[in-house]
Amino acid sequence: MSKTTEIFGINVFNDATMRERLPKDTYKILNATIKKGKDLDLAVANVVANVMKDWAIDHGATHYTHWFQPMTDITAEKHDSFISPKDDSGIIMEFSGKELIKGEPDASSFPSGGLRATFEARGYTAWDPTSPAFIKDNTLCIPTAFCSYSGEVLDKKTPLLRSTEAIGEQAVRMLRLFGKRISRVVTTVGPEQEYFLVDKELYEKRKDLVVTGRTLFGAAPPKGQELEDHYFGAIKPRVSEYMRDLDEELWKLGVLAKTEHNEAAPAQHELAPIYSNTNIATDHNQLTMEMMKKIALQHGLVCILHEKPFNGVNGSGKHNNWSISTDKGENLLDPGSSPYDNLQFLTFLMAVIKAVDEHQDLLRISVASAGNDHRLGANEAPPAIVSIFLGDELESVLDAIESGKSFSGVASSEMKTGVHVLPDFKKDKTDRNRTSPFAFTGNKFEFRMLGSASSIAETNIIINTIVAEALCEFADELEGSENFEDDCRALIKKTLSKHKKIIFNGNNYAAEWVEEAEKRGLLNLRTTADAVPLFKSEKNIELFEKFNIFKRSEVCSRCEIMLENYVKTLRIEALTMLEMAMQEILPAGTNYVKELSEGATLKAAFVDDISDSAEVNLIKELSKINDSLYAAISDLKKLIGALDKAEDAQTQAEYCRDSLLPAMEALRYYADKLEASIAKKFLPYPTYGELLFSV
Numbered sequence: 001m002s003k004t005t006e007i008f009g010i011n012v013f014n015d016a017t018m019r020e021r022l023p024k025d026t027y028k029i030l031n032a033t034i035k036k037g038k039d040l041d042l043a044v045a046n047v048v049a050n051v052m053k054d055w056a057i058d059h060g061a062t063h064y065t066h067w068f069q070p071m072t073d074i075t076a077e078k079h080d081s082f083i084s085p086k087d088d089s090g091i092i093m094e095f096s097g098k099e100l101i102k103g104e105p106d107a108s109s110f111p112s113g114g115l116r117a118t119f120e121a122r123g124y125t126a127w128d129p130t131s132p133a134f135i136k137d138n139t140l141c142i143p144t145a146f147c148s149y150s151g152e153v154l155d156k157k158t159p160l161l162r163s164t165e166a167i168g169e170q171a172v173r174m175l176r177l178f179g180k181r182i183s184r185v186v187t188t189v190g191p192e193q194e195y196f197l198v199d200k201e202l203y204e205k206r207k208d209l210v211v212t213g214r215t216l217f218g219a220a221p222p223k224g225q226e227l228e229d230h231y232f233g234a235i236k237p238r239v240s241e242y243m244r245d246l247d248e249e250l251w252k253l254g255v256l257a258k259t260e261h262n263e264a265a266p267a268q269h270e271l272a273p274i275y276s277n278t279n280i281a282t283d284h285n286q287l288t289m290e291m292m293k294k295i296a297l298q299h300g301l302v303c304i305l306h307e308k309p310f311n312g313v314n315g316s317g318k319h320n321n322w323s324i325s326t327d328k329g330e331n332l333l334d335p336g337s338s339p340y341d342n343l344q345f346l347t348f349l350m351a352v353i354k355a356v357d358e359h360q361d362l363l364r365i366s367v368a369s370a371g372n373d374h375r376l377g378a379n380e381a382p383p384a385i386v387s388i389f390l391g392d393e394l395e396s397v398l399d400a401i402e403s404g405k406s407f408s409g410v411a412s413s414e415m416k417t418g419v420h421v422l423p424d425f426k427k428d429k430t431d432r433n434r435t436s437p438f439a440f441t442g443n444k445f446e447f448r449m450l451g452s453a454s455s456i457a458e459t460n461i462i463i464n465t466i467v468a469e470a471l472c473e474f475a476d477e478l479e480g481s482e483n484f485e486d487d488c489r490a491l492i493k494k495t496l497s498k499h500k501k502i503i504f505n506g507n508n509y510a511a512e513w514v515e516e517a518e519k520r521g522l523l524n525l526r527t528t529a530d531a532v533p534l535f536k537s538e539k540n541i542e543l544f545e546k547f548n549i550f551k552r553s554e555v556c557s558r559c560e561i562m563l564e565n566y567v568k569t570l571r572i573e574a575l576t577m578l579e580m581a582m583q584e585i586l587p588a589g590t591n592y593v594k595e596l597s598e599g600a601t602l603k604a605a606f607v608d609d610i611s612d613s614a615e616v617n618l619i620k621e622l623s624k625i626n627d628s629l630y631a632a633i634s635d636l637k638k639l640i641g642a643l644d645k646a647e648d649a650q651t652q653a654e655y656c657r658d659s660l661l662p663a664m665e666a667l668r669y670y671a672d673k674l675e676a677s678i679a680k681k682f683l684p685y686p687t688y689g690e691l692l693f694s695v
């Protein structure tokens with residue numbers, strides 16, 4: 001056995017470990033819960049808890065925690081040790097089924113969006129046996145769902161699991177119409193994760209990076225990403241060592257870390273795992289982000305997950321590759337060799353097209369954040385307009401369906417390299433379109449609007465739910481049909497005519513697309529403040545209630561939390577800018593002016609009639625910039641003060657969008673101008689050039 005196969009999953013209470021350690025009957029019952037969604041009782045949980053504890057102790061654990069995903073983008077944990085007093089003097093290590101199944105963290109300090117007053121602090125965590133427990137830092141981590149005392153959902157896992165059940169049920173219904181008896185359908189996800197690595201010492205000198213995760217100031221460096229020499233470039237030794245350690249830690253946690261490469265921007269990289277079911281993929285993505293940060297520190301590096309850490313340089317996203325599969329392993333988005341004749345594939349494809357068109361708003365909202373607003377539409381990420389790319393082959397299939405013409409197929413051609421020693425091979429039937437926000441990539445859809453710092457839960461809650469709705473409508477219409485095949489083809493044709501406006505195979509980054517999309521009536525929700533209020537439209541509340549994803553109160557609370565996050569993030573950024581400008585940038589400018597003035601005076605005293613136009617002009621220029629900088633500081637200060645006067649979160653968010661952000665940009669403009677005109681020794685912080693080429 002190689003080292004890698006030996007360490008893989010070593011810290012996970014996975015299926016192999018359960019099979020080995022649990023009594024046969026217990027394993028069988030637990031397995032039925034995991035694979036078939038059956039209920040689990042306390043007696044079984046007691047046995048599992050005890051075995052799990054022994055396994056954890058064997059692997060060095062002393063504590064356990066219910067690991068959950070509150071409405072922040074990170075995970076939460078509260079550690080308890082296994083110790084329990086025994087007799088008068090000693091202890092034993094104990095862990096009961098009750099402790100495994102239910103936890104009771106004080107919930108008052110987690111975001112609830114007004115769902116729970118702080119005096120009603122009780123919250124519950126409930127074991128999710130479908131995602132395996134694991135050991136991290138000598139602590140047994142038990143994946144759990146999190147809800148309030150009154151039963152309202154306060155986390156991201158519960159709705160994700162609900163949405164998986166919803167789409168599963170509807171897909172099973174649909175497959176029955178195709179004559180297939182399938183007991184379970186799940187969705188699968190492979191999230192590609194982008195990130196930046198910078199030197200830790202330099203990072204610590206940047207208050208903006210430390211406090212907000214992104215640079216709030218910084219003049220453009222002489223060399224950025226224009227030479228395009230970083231993408232897929234040779235990985236530098238320090239980064240390579242980091243990636244190796246990261247892989248190892250992730251493998252131990254059972255994360256299928258697979259592909260790594262340099263990304264487009266300098267200091268930017270990507271990691272993609274092999275896909276898994278959506279629940280596990282979400283937990284693993286959270287763990288991946290945590291490990292990325294932790295391992296970086298061990299290498300004297302800092303991993304930046306912010307969506308737009310550097311102006312003028314590509315930001316980081318997360319590509320959410322998504323598909324639907326039966327428990328027999330059939331990928332329902334696999335077109336097979338003849339998509340035109342594959343009615344089942346076309347039905348599922350059409351359900352996705354309909355869902356995306358009808359719920360553009362929800363997909364946009366699922367990626368909305370202050371950070372991601374800087375990225376969407378900035379010539380590097382898809383715009384805030386949602387559209388679907390299908391590729392040449394599927395386009396011609398759908399054209400044929402719509403026009404009622406026969407389809408002769410798109411032959412795959414040979415790729416001739418023109419060199420004898422190189423092999424010829426079959427080309428793919430369609431090229432890629434990297435600019436599309438929702439691209440069909442052979443046997444799955446790739447949603448590319450997600451920001452790198454977000455949990456992938458929201459996006460997948462939305463995709464699962466909206467496709468569940470489309471499948472449900474299809475099944476309602478087709479169940480009881482006397483001539484299923486004809487009716488199904490007619491339904492596909494009808495749906496296509498209605499929703500084809502969402503299909504766009506061209507360049508999504510082009511300015512013309514914005515105009516064209518508007519003509520087509522597609523939504524363009526530029527900022528979080530524009531997008532989030534639509535979350536609680538009646539149409540959306542109805543959808544969520546129909547599939548038991550969120551209650552009305554939960555929808556409203558989530559809306560509130562998203563807006564609050566947006567406002568809080570911008571307030572923190574604005575305050576950090578003020579502090580840096582007052583404490584570091586303005587003094588740098590005045591100190592340089594002082595040095596120039598003193599130098600010029602000394603020079604004049606020493607030599608009569610000596611020329612001093614360089615100093616004089618520079619002093620004038622710098623003084624002007626300093627004046628503008630100071631004015632911008634005063635403006636921003638006033639605007640922050642007025643923020644609290646806005647009554648509700650929506651008004652505050654709009655105020656941030658319309659007043660605060662432009663004032664922050666103005667302040668940055670002068671600070672960056674100053675940075676570009678100042679002597680190196682007066683620079684208040686490491687420059688972009690230093691940060692981006694430091695590793």
Ligand code: ADP
Nearest residue numbers: 188189190191259272273274275321322323444
């Ligand atoms: P890209 O060309 O977009 O960079 P990568 O190979 O880096 O592609 O990533 C593709 C991702 O899609 C991987 O995480 C892969 O496991 C995932 N993927 C492949 N098939 C499926 C599927 N059926 N469902 C979900 N994700 C999938």
Ligand code: MG
Nearest residue numbers: 192319446448
């Ligand atoms: Mg990709």
